[in-house]
Amino acid sequence: MALHVRHPIWLRQVRPAGARTFASLYTMESFARAMVASVIPIQAYEILQSEQAVSVLYTLVSLLGLSATLFMPVLIRRFARRWVYTAGALFLALGSLFFIVDTLAGQALGMLFRVVGSSALSITLNLYIMDHIRKTEFIRTESLRMAWSTFAWTGGPTLGILLYTHYGIYAAHGAVAVLVFILLAMFWYYRLSDNEMIVAGKNRALNPVSSIGRFIAQPRLRLAWLIAFGRSCYWTTFFVYGPLFMVIAGEGELAGGLLVSAGNILLFTAIFWGKAGKRYGARQVIGFAFAAMGLILFAAGWVSTTAPLITGAFLLCGAFFTIALDTLGSIVFMRSVRSYERSQMAAVYRTYLDFAELAPPLVYSIILVFFGVGSVFVTLGLLMVVCAVVSWRYVPRSM
Template sequence: MVTQVRHPIWLPAVKPAGARTFATLYALESFARATITSVVPIQAYELLQNKQTVSLLYTLVALIGLSATLFMPMLIGRFSRRWIYTAGASLLAIGSLLFMTHSLPGQLLGMLSRVMGASALAITLNLYIMDNIRKTEIMQAESLRMAWSMIAWTGGPTLGVYLYTRYGIVAAQGLVVVFAAAQLAAFWHYRLGDNELIRPGKTRPANPLKNIGRFVSQPRLRLAWAIAFGRSCFWTTFFVYGPILMVVTGQGEMAGGLLVSAGNALLFAAIFWGKAGRRFGARNIITLAFFCMTAALLAAGFTGEKWPLATGGCLLLGALFTVALDALGSTAFMRAVRTYERPQMTAVYRTYLDLSELLPPLVYSVVLSFFGLGAVFCTLGVLTVTCGLLTWRFLPKSM
């Protein structure tokens, strides 16, 4: 009838996705992950009452997580990216609900949920960034993303332990559910999944082993992986052996916690490093960062357990330059990967994180059987100087 009028439904306008969009999503994800970073190992030890068994549990979870990462492109090929991202955020919340059972099965399944959720989020978010951020603006976007996550990684672990010890497991793990829900709400508000440029590819997902072969055959992708692996090995060493150094030298657990918090606070310097990269070139800054990291690590190895506070200061100096790699390192991958194989290559690239949590402790266990704790930092220095030389020799000057 002529008297019937169908009024349009006005949806709130959403600005095109930009650097702030992904910085916001990553900050919320960081809060969901960082809040119980220190709580999870405490719960594991309370359940198992054995350090070696806890290490075996972490190793098992890391291996399964590595497998999940390699198979992620097949899931992205089967489902749209927005549903994989949604599943990743949901797994963070599900993991915390499993932790609340305070049982060994709940602990194992909760850790697996967190690892697989983090993998799904990392891969899909990187794909969204590459689809929505121009290559010339990636350094600025990545530095902003790292800087915004600084608050979460600085205060999150301390907040989680405080809630756990003061109010119990439900309070600490429940906060993760809140942050994961906020992350999902923000994601769907931005409507990233509605963009035609980021719909699932039409090509059939390749076998994970073939993806690895394809990745290894490309020199610039190999170099990008080496840069990411080197920086991730530093953070693994810093988070584990920095607090151990403080404890074994009598400085106390609080000193170890403050050292980790101070290192995380340096993420704010990512904005400075992003500007330096645009001014002097990513190649020059990444190379400088690796060489300065090496000098700081060798100094930390020299002071070792004799002067633990000086060693902690050297590690913080190394962390400052590692933040430069956090801000600029992923640029090497994002500019090198081909558009049509981004999901497959991003999954293989992401394995640097899993392997950096597996390989360094294995190497250090051998080193520590012959030398003191300072040798750990010197060993890492050998890796970082190698990464620096590779960057200087093979990373294009145009970066």
């Protein structure tokens, strides 16, 4: 006698994962992270009462986060991606609980849990995208993901500050916990499946050092890392030294805040860059964007404090071209990585973010001993020119 199993109706009605699936997950994750992005440094300063001490704290947390990122493939192989993604989301919520303690130890643990959680979410989401999206649809998926996240990164930080200043620390970090719950509900509703190719390859070495060696040995992966590192260096500089420049130039903190908000609003142009990538190819757009950023940064450094508003406009123009790299830059990695080693290589690739948060402040601290604040933009412009030349030379025309 045949046995018939009736599944809940809602299970059959879930559509296969597509571009909007990942755009919605990334947007909700972005809201959870953006909500306290501006609160965390303020809270750290209130505890430490020293800009230098805050910088040291961020550096130590970044170094620990880098170590955790490299070991992420071990966790993915041991527990499966769905559980690592779930743990990453819960780490964001746990981080908020530590922040509420409002002590130095709580601040450090909250920042560390937040970094590790963000790393887990980023790596696993990219793996899911590579599993469920055809290579020909990567550009559309990434452009939609960036465009939807505009709402999170534009409104999230402002809303978080309002909650923190008007209703206190519990309201700001409590909102993160609520958003994490919504994110997890969406994730498990979509029922994303793991790639069997990753399970099949579990006999391969999982040593993080071996993964780094494998990554470095592949030219296209090195190229993908450089592209991601270059555009992340721009964002690090824009978000930290943009507002600082406005204060130094006498325009005030409000001008710095408006500059950052305007840069976030530009994320909606990812749709435009996605269409440009389809029409002209990722290689042309990536090379052009880096070259334009280099020229704009040279101009910003030349004008500097003599006309700070014009310099701010230059930085916004640079942000416009950086969004092209946000939209298309990861395509090089997604189309180059081998399916059986995606988890290991994705973890090494993700280190671009950690290095982009560590390297620029270190280099700038040396440069600023001898030159004015405009030298920061010129130095970054030199890196953009290098990235432009390498991109034009080595990104395949087929991309």
